[in-house]
Amino acid sequence: MPTATNTARLEARISTDLHAMLKRAAELQGRTMTDFVVDAVQDAAQRAIEQAEVIRLSLADQECFAQALLSPPQPAPALERAFARRRKLLRAE
Secondary structure (H helix, E strand, O other): OOOOOOOOOOOOOOOHHHHHHHHHHHHHOOOOHHHHHHHHHHHHHHHHHHHHHOOOOOHHHHHHHHHHHHOOOOOOHHHHHHHHHHHHHHHHO
16 A cells, blocks of 8 residues: 655746756656656755855865864863862762
């Protein structure tokens, strides 16, 4: 028994030239135009999301980050107190 798939409709007005180009590209790949367009849109959306989520650092920023990992600064007194309190709380449990 086939399972139902949730779908949504997407409509777009495009030029006749672009329509012809999409149709030809789909035919060259032996796919329907819908399949071709959905795949292309999905790839474009994934790239856009990845580009927005990736943090890009300059070479100087990369060196600064690596240096901070290799030689971290001494902890501030407040951080020392917080860790001491945490150790005390963990021993109490």
